[in-house]
Amino acid sequence: MEIQLQIKMNEKLFLRDPEQSELGKKIILHSIEWIHKNGFEAFTFKKLAEAIGTTEAGIYRYFENKHRLLIYLTAWYWSWLEYQVTFQTNNIKDPVVKLKMVIHLLATMVEDDIRTSYVDESILHQIIITEGTKAYLTKRVSEDNKDHLFKPYKDLCAVIGNMILECNPHYKYPKSLASTIIEMAHFQNFFMNNLPSLTDFGKSKDEAEIVLFLEDLVFSSLQSSSVGG
Amino acid sequence: MEIQLQIKMNEKLFLRDPEQSELGKKIILHSIEWIHKNGFEAFTFKKLAEAIGTTEAGIYRYFENKHRLLIYLTAWYWSWLEYQVTFQTNNIKDPVVKLKMVIHLLATMVEDDIRTSYVDESILHQIIITEGTKAYLTKRVSEDNKDHLFKPYKDLCAVIGNMILECNPHYKYPKSLASTIIEMAHFQNFFMNNLPSLTDFGKSKDEAEIVLFLEDLVFSSLQSSSVGG
DNA sequence: TTATAAAAGATAGTAACACTATCTTTGCAA
């Protein structure tokens, strides 16, 4: 049984759907590799075209500009991760166990999902850690948000927020705690590897410790405010 | 009594010290205004030169490139904030009260400090929220870190980490909690104003609520792991 | 008062970037 996993993307993210052609898939595949290797600042469509063996103009037929492509990649990642969360927490009753699974999925190195042939989730995860916030930290954020470009991120945040409420219906800040978990899973990873004195994991460089930190953070909050509301 | 506040900056941050000349001060003043208005992506030295009434080449005598200027602005901001933290928590004995003061300083709109004539801290604060992380989220982060360009940020983080330990010497993640407070004070603010569904403060848009959230987060963690170590 | 050196201004130039346009070729489908 061979299963292909296809993620339906918002059409405003692209000019031509990259999943519908060979060139489109190459653009996704190679842009992930290129950005991972050289960073988003140095990334240009011309360089990407060279890497693929096509032309600049060809890539512009798929994406308006490199920022849109970054938003596409992040949207794809968050959609995939929400699917992972849904899948991995399926049939789990205990909301605490579910939330722990989410923290694990967010903070731990992902493995390449072979069902998505042109996306290496492991590398994409690394990109999202370093470049992900640049998708929305712009002057255009409100416009882009009106086009629902950040919906996958917001959806995932909502899913996690609901799990938090399942754990403790009286907790006052489920959405903020959810976005904190998501961002900190990545930031602590970046700090651990690049600015280690900003974390307590600089020596071990062990992602498992980030998981423990986040669990401590989350479940302390959820326990302490359980009574009264 | 007129007091001027001067912050000693790492010399690797600039080619010529902007605090030592009128043009240098204009560069700082106008770059803050320009970036606040139009965002860092659209910012160029040519446009800045026009705003100031000087030439592009003139600005290149002070800063290698716009990324270095951003690092300078963030370093300045964190230095200034560490000074604020030290000043405002001076003579406070209770570490819990100190930590609450820090959260307040981080998460609340700052007022312009008139002792720094060419820096509007209130606007700079807004810039740091949106653009601050871009200073270190790059491929060059390790090199820049070796030049100690992020020292002010790391110093502030260390100060807060020590306060955390004062509150609870057994807490296991003081540095990670410190960096979490710093980043989340800004991210929750950005989300509240731009992607409100990622927070619980979208309706009120009240910074005071971010303070309450962070206090809840921090002191839950510090209380719950107090025994045993 | 003059010499002089540093800062700033003026101007020019280049390679790369961020696109847009147009024309041709290829591949497939009715």
Add this chain to the structure above:
DNA sequence: TTGCAAAGATAGTGTTACTATCTTTTATAA
């Protein structure tokens, strides 16, 4: 076989990100 969409090839334009050089202004020390 014709016809159309995708891709390739090529060219062009304004902007960005610098570097270089030459001149003028300004502060100050002899």
